[in-house]
Structures are given as structure tokens and as C-alpha cells.
Amino acid sequence: MSSTDFTSELRSRPESAFVAAAGLIVDEATGTRVTGHIELSADHFTPWGVVHGGVYTTAVESAASIGASAAVADRGQFAVGVHNGTDFLRSSTGGDRALVVAEPLQQGRVQQLWLVTITSEQTGKTLARGQVRLQNVPLPA
Amino acid sequence: MSSTDFTSELRSRPESAFVAAAGLIVDEATGTRVTGHIELSADHFTPWGVVHGGVYTTAVESAASIGASAAVADRGQFAVGVHNGTDFLRSSTGGDRALVVAEPLQQGRVQQLWLVTITSEQTGKTLARGQVRLQNVPLPA
Amino acid sequence: MSSTDFTSELRSRPESAFVAAAGLIVDEATGTRVTGHIELSADHFTPWGVVHGGVYTTAVESAASIGASAAVADRGQFAVGVHNGTDFLRSSTGGDRALVVAEPLQQGRVQQLWLVTITSEQTGKTLARGQVRLQNVPLPA
Amino acid sequence: MSSTDFTSELRSRPESAFVAAAGLIVDEATGTRVTGHIELSADHFTPWGVVHGGVYTTAVESAASIGASAAVADRGQFAVGVHNGTDFLRSSTGGDRALVVAEPLQQGRVQQLWLVTITSEQTGKTLARGQVRLQNVPLPA
Numbered sequence: 001m002s003s004t005d006f007t008s009e010l011r012s013r014p015e016s017a018f019v020a021a022a023g024l025i026v027d028e029a030t031g032t033r034v035t036g037h038i039e040l041s042a043d044h045f046t047p048w049g050v051v052h053g054g055v056y057t058t059a060v061e062s063a064a065s066i067g068a069s070a071a072v073a074d075r076g077q078f079a080v081g082v083h084n085g086t087d088f089l090r091s092s093t094g095g096d097r098a099l100v101v102a103e104p105l106q107q108g109r110v111q112q113l114w115l116v117t118i119t120s121e122q123t124g125k126t127l128a129r130g131q132v133r134l135q136n137v138p139l140p141a
Numbered sequence: 142m143s144s145t146d147f148t149s150e151l152r153s154r155p156e157s158a159f160v161a162a163a164g165l166i167v168d169e170a171t172g173t174r175v176t177g178h179i180e181l182s183a184d185h186f187t188p189w190g191v192v193h194g195g196v197y198t199t200a201v202e203s204a205a206s207i208g209a210s211a212a213v214a215d216r217g218q219f220a221v222g223v224h225n226g227t228d229f230l231r232s233s234t235g236g237d238r239a240l241v242v243a244e245p246l247q248q249g250r251v252q253q254l255w256l257v258t259i260t261s262e263q264t265g266k267t268l269a270r271g272q273v274r275l276q277n278v279p280l281p282a
Numbered sequence: 283m284s285s286t287d288f289t290s291e292l293r294s295r296p297e298s299a300f301v302a303a304a305g306l307i308v309d310e311a312t313g314t315r316v317t318g319h320i321e322l323s324a325d326h327f328t329p330w331g332v333v334h335g336g337v338y339t340t341a342v343e344s345a346a347s348i349g350a351s352a353a354v355a356d357r358g359q360f361a362v363g364v365h366n367g368t369d370f371l372r373s374s375t376g377g378d379r380a381l382v383v384a385e386p387l388q389q390g391r392v393q394q395l396w397l398v399t400i401t402s403e404q405t406g407k408t409l410a411r412g413q414v415r416l417q418n419v420p421l422p423a
Numbered sequence: 424m425s426s427t428d429f430t431s432e433l434r435s436r437p438e439s440a441f442v443a444a445a446g447l448i449v450d451e452a453t454g455t456r457v458t459g460h461i462e463l464s465a466d467h468f469t470p471w472g473v474v475h476g477g478v479y480t481t482a483v484e485s486a487a488s489i490g491a492s493a494a495v496a497d498r499g500q501f502a503v504g505v506h507n508g509t510d511f512l513r514s515s516t517g518g519d520r521a522l523v524v525a526e527p528l529q530q531g532r533v534q535q536l537w538l539v540t541i542t543s544e545q546t547g548k549t550l551a552r553g554q555v556r557l558q559n560v561p562l563p564a
Contacts, residue, residue, distance in 0.1 A: 010188060013188040015188075016183060016184050016185060016186040016187075016193070017162045017184040017185075018162045018163060018164070018184060018185045018186075018193055018195070018196055019186075019187070019188075019193060020162070021158045021159045021161070021162035021163075022159060022162075022195060023159070042157060043157050043158040043159055044157060044158075044159045045157040045159075045160075046157075046160070046203075046206065047151055047154040047156075047160075048210075048219055048281075049281070050221075052157070052159055052160060052199065052202065052203070053199075053202040053206070053222045053225055054159070054163060054195060054198055054199025054200075054202045054203065055159055057195055057198035057199065057202065057225050057227070058193065058194075058195025058198065058199060059195075061193065061194040061195045061198065062187075062193070062195065065187065065194070069189075078189055080191075080229070080232065081194045081229055082228065082229055083226070083227070083228050083229070084194055084198050084225070084226070084227050084229075085224070085225070085226040085227075086198070086224070086225050086226075087223065087224050088221070088222055088223055088224070088225075091221065140189075140190070
């Protein structure tokens with residue numbers, strides 16, 4: 001499946017309420033690179049008025065899963081996360097666009113490891129970065 | 142602040158769209174234990190039709206942050222996550238209640254480490270488990 | 283292979299200099315539990331005079347690998363670590379015995395996840411705890 | 424303290440048996456970069472005849488601790504690891520030099536986060552990579 005096909009197919013599927021609220025817009029999705037962005041706002045806040053860490057962990061999980069699944073789509077597989085480790089480097093109070101870039105650190109027959117960095121467009125500084133380990137599994141029939 | 146006070150205050154704050162969509166209902170919140178639940182459904186799905194890993198990482202982050210913040214509220218502090226490491230043990234296709242339990246592994250002057258387990262009410266099996274490392278910081282004035 | 287056989291076979295293999303210096307003495311090794319101990323001393327120190335974190339990460343790695351390998355030995359497999367995540371909870375200046383206990387959190391066909399806790403015998407407090415994710419692979423012919 | 428001073432002082436301290444067996448030779452140590460190497464050999468093996476994962480986690484821990492401690496030495500502090508998360512990407516059967524490079528991802532007042540990559544000199548491929556989170560603490564008087 002070409003990267004254009006994969007991105008298109010992904011976009012054609014309805015988003016769940018959770019995925020919509022998490023707010024990641026995928027700009028490009030291939031088996032070796034996924035980029036996207038999030039418009040950070042009060043919609044993403046914790047009760048303490050900063051962007052919830054789960055917004056970042058979820059973007060990390062989504063971006064890595066999309067890329068890793070794109071990488072094995074031709075084999076009739078997709079990739080499921082088994083571990084997500086995300087570090088929070090700076091907090092955000094919204095009004096900023098977060099840029100998300102995912103790239104593989106390792107792509108094996110059975111497993112993949114992806115690194116995802118999330119950067120403030122405004123400041124150029126890293127907000128969060130995470131690694132996801134994924135297992136390649138058969139697509140549901 | 143008593144645990145009842147803390148839970149009440151938490152409930153009195155408006156939930157952001159992201160926190161609402163993530164679906165964690167906090168049942169009890171003290172500085173040494175937080176419990177809650179999520180009604181897993183299609184609202185939480187990835188494009189591949191299973192519960193998104195971000196639902197679990199977000200519940201892990203929320204539960205640990207609430208507990209760790211409760212623990213230091215009396216000192217005029219709250220706790221912000223610096224690392225969230227979550228393992229996904231079993232996938233779910235919804236129609237199940239996930240039980241969330243958070244407990245501290247370490248509570249220091251500067252840092253805390255919490256363990257959060259997420260279990261299927263139906264099967265009793267662990268769906269995910271995560272650790273969050275948090276830093277104690279002054280409450281905004 | 284019975285647990286006694288596995289422990290015996292393990293003990294019959296020569297230890298490398300690194301494994302010997304790391305100092306983990308395995309007391310019991312089965313596919314669902316590994317226990318051991320380390321006599322912490324100046325032999326394990328960093329240049330700053332405390333036990334090196336690598337002594338704990340190495341014990342975590344060893345104990346998990348031994349248990350996970352025992353679990354799949356009957357299938358002609360052993361288990362290799364793919365991720366080791368260890369938290370250091372208290373520092374030690376030696377003169378203490380560290381008790382090591384490893385137990386599985388998940389044992390799948392392809393992967394295993396083990397939790398290892400390291401406790402001071404003297405104080406009963408946790409010094410470190412780590413999780414190792416392992417992949418089951420065929421034994422070398 | 425200048426970087427030359429720090430490296431010199433480090434070298435002047437006696438190495439413990441564990442640190443010696445782990446085999447990391449530090450080539451350069453500053454508060455923003457640490458490099459070193461390990462001559463991988465049978466001295467580093469597990470009972471299964473490959474380099475022990477603990478050799479990598481220990482190098483990750485050492486390199487990050489040395490760099491992070493160099494970074495705060497002027498403040499009368501050093502840095503102690505609180506979490507070490509290391510991924511093992513390729514196994515080694517020795518006869519190779521492993522190149523170790525550590526660089527900070529974040530350097531705060533209270534905490535630091537360092538990334539350490541370990542590469543085979545022979546193949547240029549990554550053997551392992553790890554992140555260490557450290558806390559800045561006062562030097563012992």
C-alpha cells in the first residue's frame with residue numbers, strides 16, 4: 001500500500017470521540033515517518049489548567065501506531081503498542097500548535113520501536129517525547 | 142485538606158473535552174490511593190476497532206496525578222508528571238468496565254512514583270499497568 | 283525441564299567476569315519466580331561512594347531473563363530482554379544484603395513481561411524495582 | 424570546574440570491581456556530552472553466550488551520571504539516577520568495540536534527562552539506547 005493510500009484510508013475511517021478530543025491531525029503517514037499537529041487549547045486541560053499529559057501520550061501512541069502499521073500493511077499486518085514511555089519536558093497552557101514527528105528506531109519482523117517528539121511551534125522547544133514498542137500482528141480478517 | 146475535601150474540590154472543577162472523552166470516573170481520591178473506572182466503548186477506539194492505548198495512558202496519568210497532588214495539597218503543592226510508562230497487556234473491544242487503581246511506590250519531598258493498574262471487571266485480568274513519576278511543585282497562586 | 287534442573291544447569295555454566303562482579307546469587311529459579319541476593323559492598327560503588335545503579339539494573343535483567351528463559355525452556359526457547367526499565371528508590375552505601383525477587387506480569391507466546399523488586403534485608407525497604415520485557419526466541423542449536 | 428578538570432578528577436578516583444568489569448572507558452566528559460567505549464568480549468557474557476544487557480544499562484547509567492554530575496559540579500551538586508530505561512536493539516557476541524555517546528535531553532534545576540546511545544564500531548548499528556532521569560543533589564560534605 002502506498003503512503004498516500006495509507007493516509008487516505010486512515011482518513012476515511014470514522015474517528016472515535018476519544019481520538020477526536022485528543023486532537024492529533026495527521027499530516028503525513030508512511031512506514032518510516034509520521035507527522036501531524038495538535039492545536040493545544042483549554043479543551044486539553046487537566047483540572048489544574050495545563051495541557052493533560054495524556055494528550056501527549058495519546059499523540060505518541062497514535063503517531064507510532066500509524067507509522068508502524070503503515071510499515072507492515074503490505075504483509076497483511078498492523079502494529080499494536082505494548083509499551084508507551086513518554087517524558088514530559090515542558091508544560092503548556094494552550095494557545096500553541098504542537099508539532100508531532102514519529103520515526104522508527106527499529107523495525108523488526110516481530111517488533112518495532114518508534115520515537116515520537118512533540119515540539120511547540122511557537123518556541124521550537126520540546127514539550128514531550130516518547131517511545132512506543134509495538135508488536136506486528138495479523139490484520140483482523 | 143481531607144480526602145473528602147480533595148475529591149469534592151476535584152469534582153467541582155469543570156472537565157475539559159479531552160478529560161471527559163477519556164472517560165475516567167474517579168470513585169475515591171486520597172494521597173495514598175485513587176480508584177476509578179471507565180466504561181470502555183467504541184467511543185474509545187482506534188481506527189482499528191480496539192480501545193486506544195491513549196485511554197489507558199491517560200487514565201494512568203490522571204489517577205497518579207490526582208493521588209500525588211492530594212498527597213501534597215496540604216503543603217500548597219501539586220504534582221506534575223515527568224514520565225509515564227505504561228504497558229498494554231490485553232486489548233479490549235469495549236463493552237466492559239475497566240477498574241483503575243493507583244497507589245504510591247514512593248513519596249519523597251521532591252518526587253513521587255505511582256503505580257496504576259487497569260483491570261477488566263468482566264474477566265478480572267489486567268488490561269494495562271503504568272508507572273508515573275511526578276515532581277511536587279508549588280500550586281499556582 | 284524441571285525447576286531444579288534449570289537452576290542446576292544455570293549454575294553449571296561458567297560465570298563471566300561481569301556477571302560475577304554484579305554479584306547476584308540466584309537462590310531459586312523457576313518459570314514463574316526467581317529469587318536471589320547480592321551482598322552489597324564497596325565492590326559495587328560508583329566514584330561517588332554509593333552502590334552503582336547498574337548493579338540493580340543488572341540484577342533486574344538477570345533475574346527476569348533467568349525466569350523467562352526457564353518458562354520457555356521446554357519449548358526449546360530462551361528469552362532475551364528488549365527493554366529494561368528500572369527505578370531507583372533508595373541509595374545504599376553497602377554493608378547490606380539486597381534481596382531480589384522476580385515474578386512475571388505477563389507470559390505470552392511471543393513476549394513476556396517480568397517485575398523485579400530489590401529490597402534491603404536490613405530495613406525491609408525497596409532499593410530498586412524494574413520491569414523487563416523479553417522476547418521468546420529459539421535456543422541456539 | 425572545567426571539563427578537563429572533571430574528567431581528570433573522575434579518572435583519579437579508584438574504580439570499584441563492578442565498574443571495572445562493566446568496562447566503560449570514558450573518553451570525554453563534559454556537562455553536555457560524554458563519550459566512551461567498551462571492548463565487548465566473553466567477559467561480558469550471559470550464561471547464553473551474548474553480551475549481558477546489564478553491560479549496556481550500566482554504561483547508560485554511568486555515562487548519564489557522569490555528564491549530569493559534570494553539569495552541576497559548579498553548584499556543589501552531583502546527579503543521581505532515579506530511572507534508567509534501556510532498549511536493547513541488537514545482540515552482540517563480542518569481538519567488537521561499542522561506542523557510547525551521552526547527551527542531555529533536558530537539564531533543569533532539579534532534574535536532568537539524558538539520552539545514551541551505544542553503537543557497534545564494526546557495523547555502525549545501534550546495539551542499545553537508554554534514557555536516564557537524574558535528580559540534582561548536594562555533594563556529600
